[in-house]
Amino acid sequence: MLNTLTIDQFAIIDHSEIHFKKGFNILTGETGAGKSILIDAIGHILGERADASLIRHGAEKADIQAWFSHIPPAFVQMLEDNEHLDPDAPDQAHLRRTIREKGSKVFINSQATTAAKLKEYSSQLVNIHGQHANQALLQSPEQRRRIDRYGKLDTSLQAVAEAYRHWKTLEQQQQEWQKSRAAQQERLELLNYQLQEFDSIAPKDNEFAELSERHSLLAAADDILAKGTQLIELLYENEQNISSHLHYAVQLAQTLAGEHKAYQESAELIEQSHIYLEEARDTLNRQLSRIEHNPEELAALDERMTQLHTLARKHRIAPEALTEHWETLAEEHTALQTTQEKGDNLSKAVKKAEAHYYQAAETLTAARRTAADELAAEALTWIRQLGMEKAQFQIALTPANKPSIHGMDEVTFLLCANPGQTLQPLAKVASGGELSRISLAIEVACLDDNAVPHTLIFDEIDAGIGGEVADTVGRLLSKLSQTRQVLCITHLPQVAAYAAHHYRIEKTSDDTSTQTRVIPLDKKARITEIARMLGSAESTTSRQHAEMMLKERQKKSP
Structure with missing residues (x-):
């Protein structure tokens, strides 16, 4: 869980310290207040490519830090394997990124590491769903990972990976032997x-x-x-x-x-x-x-x-x-002469290892088909509740061009958004808004999967929707927050009203500088903010509507 995020001298943020909480955290603010900057800062602390242009004007460096608690066992193991684990706080992690004109420095628990390693680590902690991040869902490898995650196929995946490595190791030995054979x-x-x-x-x-x-x-x-x-x-x-x-x-x-x-x-x-x-x-x-x-x-x-x-x-x-x-x-x-015999033995071993791989891969394919059908059916239920009532969603498995460490399957998410159309690959037909909703539906379908990162961040997942669909988005995010920490940036009051914790992103400026800050809202301030989102923070009608909306949404929350 992300407990604290501090941002110093980053873009138009002079200093900001945000204390997030368990459950559903919502961030709102007027257009241009700096919501995207907050996502950029989080992306940097998760290992994205450093952008020196985001160092605040006049500053020598930007500094971003994040403190996590209750980190998952897989992340603990990664820290331990790379000697980054803090023995005094084994269930916690402190990530830090310092950005300068000539590069950046990365630290995990005060120990220097690389941005690539930080990105590898953080993928176990945080998953960002946004316009850019959702593009990964259009790629077959990511679609395959979603099925494997949903079907809890770790054991089968490991068996295939080990069989593949063994096969290819023997094959490499055979090739080297053949090179020297003449x-x-x-x-x-x-x-x-x-x-x-x-x-x-x-x-x-x-x-x-x-x-x-x-x-x-x-x-x-x-x-x-x-x-x-x-x-x-x-x-x-x-x-x-x-x-x-x-x-x-x-x-x-x-x-x-x-x-x-x-x-x-x-x-x-x-x-x-x-x-x-x-x-x-x-x-x-x-x-x-x-x-x-x-x-x-x-x-x-x-x-x-x-x-x-x-x-x-x-x-x-x-x-x-x-x-x-x-x-x-x-x-x-x-x-x-013994080497000649070794060549014969290698040939037999390669054939045996290849057969073992294909057997393991076929077992994985069968399990994937079952998981794909179940995930497609469950995700479709939520997709239709998210305003795509006539949609069809299926997951196709086809033989890959060549065997790999991941098996022999190409996975394609197929969508038909409107009646009269045929199912097409998601990458060809899904709009940005549809993709966001499908991503949310899949996350909800995978709720029981402990491998999902404990913190999920949704960046304007509600773009292009409103009314009942927006209400459903809020309800699903609230449902997700029962087992995950959810951070969501939204412009819809229907979504914001479902949150357990509300933060306002606010931009202020004077003649010399502009600053963005993140303010936690109490109940009264929250009513004011939702009223603003409804139309007017000063309107009595908007405030009454906001107060009623908060009460109703809190009752609907799981």
Whole structure:
């Protein structure tokens, strides 16, 4: 509920503070008093595009503030989700808009936000019905929302939205997969060829190092045999061989040690040297005996090492890294094969999600048809009471051009205002006055809908009507005010008399400035104002008529 609205330096309003109340609030005033300015100010606090030309002449900025209480749960949740909730007053909200020449600043509960966010929030609090606002009712999306709201189809709408998002998410994944599919297929074919080559060559761990060592050994066989033979001859076989000399040295050392014990250690070391020499000869003979002179094996080694070198060069790696690279290629091949399988699975998942969406959408369509028929019948009852006695009103559902998050339905409100005419889309045949009355009729039909904003504002909804129809408008607005806060700007006394709270919008001026102010009226002042609306505030007859009208309308109020 809108409790307080303050307007500073906005258009011709210097300062105004209005305290609205629960129920039916009416605002009246002479033409040009500034009633439209009040609606503009409210529109700005609800997030409409800032208009710097509305800053009061001579002022640096305009400031508009609104305080709400008993805010609906959906609005509380939105505040909490965006960290704008006041923990000390969770059922209240304070909106503020400051407008300067270079832009505006927006605040919710003293925290800065954007005009777009403010507009999103405020749509949960306030709904304005006026010549401009009612234009939305001509659009199919708004007509669809009215049906969904009337039919309380939130659960079905959520099911369709979730199914649609899931379907489109999978479809997007499938499209992305298809974009990369050609490159993946080309890569997979290359991997198949490379793996076949690896499979045919089949490199082994440490194979190249072992082959290199063996190749070096075979390639050096002749040189090793020649040098080994020369070494044996030097040690044992020629006339001056080392073994003979060392043998004589051992004998001489033993004789010396026998004669002089101090040389015993030296004799033992020389004897040990002779033993080591014998062992070296035996070891060298064994090694030389194992030396192979095998040109066939050497040729085979050359061929195998060339194979490995060639394969490694193709992949720009060292021969020692072939087995590791082979494993890497195999892993990539497996991953790409899995990706191919993922594509097949995605295709199946997309089809399944699409079928689920259409099933949910068909359920929603059936529920919408029921709601559309019921809303059309109930709204028509009120439309006829609002001076369109011969009118026909229906709601048509046709398949949409393409599925959407809202389902598969195009909604069209059809009106026939006069006998002899055919039903036509509301956008083609409804006048401004008819549109206002249809909007009011739909609001009354949706009275039990808790999703409707708690504050409804009607801007001259009674344009072009009078008499009994005006009385019916007042009665319906009063009916709406039983469950909603209603603010209405009117020029008809029949409507004004139904209100529980009456405010007069008044413009004053002097030689230097013009101001608009909003004044709450007591019972006496209210009689004067309604008398003015009837023709003359000073006329005794008008005042008596006004007083009688107030009494009668208050009795008729629900």
